[in-house]
Amino acid sequence: MVIVTRIRREVLTLPAAQLGPDNPLPPLRPLDEVHGIEDRDRDGMPADMARQLGHEPLTSLLPVRVRDGYDRTRAPRALDALVIENDRLRATVLPGLGGRVVSLLHLPTGRELLYRNPVFQPANFALNGAWYSGGIEWNIGATGHTTLSCAPLHAARVPAPDSWGHHPRRSGSGGDMLRLWEWERLRDLPFQVDLWLPDGSDFLYVGVRVRNPHERPVPTYWWSNIAVPEERRVLAPADEAWQFGYERRLRRVPVPSYDGIDRTLPLNSPYAADYFYEVPDGRRRWIAALDAEGHGLVQTSTDVLRGRKLFVWGHRPGGRRWQEWLTAPGTAGYCEIQAGLARTQLEHVRLEAGSEVSWLEAYGPLDVPPESEWTRAVRTAEERLAAALPRARVDDAYAAWRPSADSEPGEILATGSGWGALEVLRADWKLPGTPFPESTLGDAQAPWRELLRTGSLPEPRRVRPPGETLVAPHWRDMLETAPATPHTEYHLGVAQWHAGDRAQAVRSWERALPLAPSLWPLLRCLAVADQESGHHERAAERYADAFDDLCRERRDDGETWTAAVAALGRETLRALLRVRRTADARTVWERLLPAVRRRGRFRLLEAELLLAEGRPDRARAVFEAGFDVADLREGEEVLGRLWARLTDEPLPVRLDFRMRPEPS
Incomplete structure (x- = not known):
């Protein structure tokens, strides 16, 4: 049957x-x-x-x-x-x-x-x-x-x-x-x-x-x-x-x-x-x-x-x-x-x-x-x-x-995301077979729906990390004509950066700084711009200031703020280590939440910091204690490179993620 x-x-x-x-x-x-x-x-x-x-x-x-x-x-x-x-x-x-x-x-x-x-x-x-x-x-x-x-x-x-x-x-x-x-x-x-x-x-x-x-x-x-x-x-x-x-x-x-x-x-x-x-x-x-x-x-x-x-x-x-x-x-x-x-x-x-x-x-x-x-x-x-x-x-x-x-x-x-509903609402597209109804719009789309409706991007009602930025040309055009609040200038800078207009993006972020209630998102963007233009000392300084501002602003140890501190702390540590500001890097490390310091990616950063401080034995001890870098990237070779700086011993099997022959 x-x-x-x-x-x-x-x-x-x-x-x-x-x-x-x-x-x-x-x-x-x-x-x-x-x-x-x-x-x-x-x-x-x-x-x-x-x-x-x-x-x-x-x-x-x-x-x-x-x-x-x-x-x-x-x-x-x-x-x-x-x-x-x-x-x-x-x-x-x-x-x-x-x-x-x-x-x-x-x-x-x-x-x-x-x-x-x-x-x-x-x-x-x-x-x-x-x-x-x-x-x-x-x-x-x-x-x-x-x-x-x-x-x-x-x-x-x-x-x-x-x-x-x-x-x-x-x-x-x-x-x-x-x-x-x-x-x-x-x-x-x-x-x-x-x-x-x-x-x-x-x-x-x-x-x-x-x-x-x-x-x-x-x-x-x-x-x-x-x-x-x-x-x-x-x-x-x-x-x-x-x-x-x-x-x-x-x-x-x-x-x-x-x-x-x-x-x-x-x-x-x-x-x-x-x-x-x-x-x-x-x-x-x-x-x-x-x-x-x-x-x-x-x-x-x-x-x-x-x-x-x-x-x-x-x-x-x-x-x-x-x-x-x-x-x-x-x-x-x-x-x-x-x-x-x-x-x-x-x-x-x-x-x-x-x-x-x-x-x-x-x-x-x-x-x-x-x-x-x-x-x-x-x-x-x-x-x-x-x-x-x-x-x-x-x-x-x-x-x-x-x-x-x-x-x-x-x-x-x-039900999927509300991003399709936002685009259909903006352009009034007819897409038979794949409806994106307004009922699927959520909190992430709310400020952009308001920008579409009123021409103004609303200011956040409470202190929290910025939401996602839309960067397509039509959204960038709307941001450029919206009232130039610090929040709007932040998002406009991200959209301009995406479009390749990096100088204008930097100007937008710098314009927002004097009146912005939250400095760290802008300082972090400017630090990335500094790094991309080769100004690593200035980038490290801005990163340090951004991390300090975030630690003052953080409201709790919940998921949202912890994610922000971990993400910015990781970038700040790398920027400081790059210009050999080990004492400042140690200060950042100590201000991370204990739960963040226990993550594998941060144990790896700790080993790099210890090595930069001239304490290779302590760095080796971090490896021997064992850790897993959950977000190890496909093709990433950082584990092998750091191990080679610590010892001439063969790379342990648990650390060997090499996907290509050794360069000749």
Whole structure:
């Protein structure tokens, strides 16, 4: 008997760390992104690839905030989940954490098709910090993991298309799909992800649409990121790939093997690396990860989603340590197979004004007789995929879904942010299928709604760290014409800084200082400007004054003020140590709250301070006592560098997060 597809709520209880508060300091510094390349690597590239590599790469996180308030203390926590299920597959989605598909279970065989992380442990891999491993992640925005990795999305029940024909099912007939949608703030683009299971189907269908409602082209980025167990062989219809490692080099390599190593077996590679497969034009787009018996997951799509990629951690100690860091001890490792809009993740594609881009993906089981020779293995897998899910059926399902993409949501299952509602209110955009109602506006949007309504940004009613700054040109224009209060000048300076008008930003912050009731946010912005222009002594002085002002202003030891003191204290310590003002750095350290000083990032800073004070034995003792830097950044090598300053001994395994060979 065929069971009608259904969607239900569920609670998923996992050992989970707390996300904690966001960093309240606006991210003014250039984006710390590890995926840059050298000009010499552009030689010999296809013309469209070379063009897209240089197409408006992201340089700033604004208006998004950094998420670094998480820790590594896990306790059982209930996570809201949505389950979509037929008689063949069960997909579990976390709408409050980026809409991640954390499980895809094939019911007839009982096989989990994805890598399912048994814990929720944020780590510093998203563009804005907090990210977690496992499942299927929807990456939109710019090169890197989306800022929505740990953010809530809107979710609703919507009538599903008839994937075997060409019309939507009637609402209430049992044919529902799960719609996820949000407003991506880095590029100011609304998007949606529609998931459904045709009755009796072994494949989860996913319709994706990204819209550009603006009157200008916008650079666009999308990669669907699928975590699978790493003891797999990865197959894709390609004989070449673009290999990118943490040495920041991009080069064309043969597939499956180069330097005598079969790189399609993730555990064969020594270091972390990306392999972007060169799928020939006209060839069906797909990628699969299969175990030794030939069982596993396949992902395929309509041709718009052209790119395919394998990411491996490698078998060297650094890769192994990262695998442990992201999950529970004793858990098997994972690799990633991905699908994107361009050949590589270093590219951004142009989305024209008033246009949209959409495609259909399908995820399901694949069973292929094991075959060692690459060409035969790929051909056999392609034949099995064609039998299980013909290419024409994917194209037909896409055609059937397109009218449904505009269907208005029915039952609301989860609520995302209010930023989309604010933009729709500002521009009066009509976005069928993805409503952003005014009812979703919250405290974060309230002052900007007031600016939109009255032309004036309201002053805060109580003393607290400043809220988020909107930086898009239309908001910057409104700030420039609003009454020039200190609060408005602060936000205007942030928007001008984002626009590249740094001199004007500094003037706005300096104008605000004489009358500002709160000095530290302005002094901190001016200190960053000093650092970016090479005036490190003046920056250190301003940081010290800002931290002193914050300590006087702080009202309590609650989450909001503690986050501000920790964020500013961390930057102040680094600025003072850079100009060797160790006594002042020690004073800042002593004024931090004890709970902040116990955090791993601050234990690391303590070791740096002790070393600067000429007390290497005490610094070594900090390392020997042990600490975990919860927000250690992907590719960050600070632990190894500081250890090398303390001793000639080999870097302990627990501190080895190296993702590349030592420079020769």
